[in-house]
Amino acid sequence: MVAIETTGLTKEYGDLTAVDDLDLTVDDGEVFGFLGPNGAGKSTTINMLLDFARPTAGSATVLGYNAQAEADAISPRVGVLPEGFDVYPRLSGRRHIEFAAKTKGAADDPDEILERVGLDPADAERPAGDYSKGMRQRLATGMALVGDPDLLIMDEPSTGLDPHGIREMQDLVGREAERGTTVFFSSHILEHVEAVCDRVGVLNEGELVAVDTIAGLREEIGGGATMTLTLADRSAADARDLVRDLSGITDVTASGRTLECTVTEPAAKADVVTAVADAGVSIADVRIEEVSLESLFTALTNGDATENAAISGAIEPDATAVEPAVSR
Numbered sequence: 001m002v003a004i005e006t007t008g009l010t011k012e013y014g015d016l017t018a019v020d021d022l023d024l025t026v027d028d029g030e031v032f033g034f035l036g037p038n039g040a041g042k043s044t045t046i047n048m049l050l051d052f053a054r055p056t057a058g059s060a061t062v063l064g065y066n067a068q069a070e071a072d073a074i075s076p077r078v079g080v081l082p083e084g085f086d087v088y089p090r091l092s093g094r095r096h097i098e099f100a101a102k103t104k105g106a107a108d109d110p111d112e113i114l115e116r117v118g119l120d121p122a123d124a125e126r127p128a129g130d131y132s133k134g135m136r137q138r139l140a141t142g143m144a145l146v147g148d149p150d151l152l153i154m155d156e157p158s159t160g161l162d163p164h165g166i167r168e169m170q171d172l173v174g175r176e177a178e179r180g181t182t183v184f185f186s187s188h189i190l191e192h193v194e195a196v197c198d199r200v201g202v203l204n205e206g207e208l209v210a211v212d213t214i215a216g217l218r219e220e221i222g223g224g225a226t227m228t229l230t231l232a233d234r235s236a237a238d239a240r241d242l243v244r245d246l247s248g249i250t251d252v253t254a255s256g257r258t259l260e261c262t263v264t265e266p267a268a269k270a271d272v273v274t275a276v277a278d279a280g281v282s283i284a285d286v287r288i289e290e291v292s293l294e295s296l297f298t299a300l301t302n303g304d305a306t307e308n309a310a311i312s313g314a315i316e317p318d319a320t321a322v323e324p325a326v327s328r
């Protein structure tokens with residue numbers, strides 16, 4: 001089954017086209033990364049999937065239901081971690097989960113949810129206003145998980161988290177995916193989605209500019225990995241001819257004992273090592289540098305990623321988009 005499908009989905013705000021003719025399919029059980037620089041239209045798309053915003057044109061289905069006409073059938077089966085969610089400061093973590101369960105009419109055990117998101121029982125009794133950013137995100141995710149949703153929508157869940165918090169968030173997404181939940185994970189930081197996503201869609205200025213696996217995107221952009229061999233006791237110029245004609249290898253250069261080449265097919269790395277070693281040339285070291293994710297993202301979004309990464313909090317979303325995680 002298809003979890004999310006949009007057809008020509010478009011949202012205009014006056015002269016501004018926030019989402020432009022979006023055709024996107026997310027399969028059931030998939031972890032899908034929805035990437036784009038700030039202002040690309042990610043939240044607007046999510047708001048239309050949740051019927052917080054109405055499309056100007058086009059349509060969307062979520063879990064097989066029309067996102068606008070059948071929103072009531074969708075909401076009980078979707079868990080949402082909205083961008084900019086904040087806690088009710090005086091309520092304990094546990095009370096947040098209980099509140100979410102009551103609102104959704106779900107019979108979840110709050111302790112089980114708290115354990116799943118890694119909030120320990122003592123912390124669960126404390127007022128959530130005292131929580132760190134990472135704990136708030138875990139709590140908000142716990143609220144989104146109430147009712148065992150088939151689809152989890154996370155809008156910029158890694159915002160403001162330190163590297164440890166980001167890893168925790170990624171682990172949590174991985175665990176939910178293992179339970180069979182489809183995860184739609186929006187982010188403006190490619191590295192944050194790479195570890196967990198099966199596929200990514202890249203949005204730029206409202207338009208979908210790529211949909212693929214990260215490996216597929218790397219291949220599409222070209223360039224490949226750079227492989228550097230340091231030879232133990234021979235000039236690299238002697239070894240250059242050994243690898244120059246191998247399939248999947250380009251741009252072979254030799255300097256001193258360093259042989260450098262570009263690898264366009266992953267399997268060619270082993271061929272390089274084998275060709276050099278079989279000729280009796282000892283290798284002292286091998287280094288491989290993949291195409292940087294940042295450069296990949298910048299290439300896809302025409303440089304806007306770097307520029308926009310420095311800008312934060314400039315978006316005025318629909319007022320309804322900052323509802324607590326429980327409401328949908």
Ligand SMILES: Nc1ncnc2c1ncn2[C@@H]1O[C@H](COP(=O)(O)OP(=O)(O)OP(=O)(O)O)[C@@H](O)[C@H]1O
Pocket residue numbers: 013016017018036037038039040041042043044045083156188313314315316317318319
């Ligand atoms: N309610 C609104 N009224 C007018 N313009 C809006 C509204 N909501 C969003 N926009 C505009 O639509 C564009 C897309 O915004 P959106 O919030 O969807 O981007 P985003 O990709 O989610 O960005 P971010 O990563 O910063 O959350 C932006 O130019 C934004 O200013």
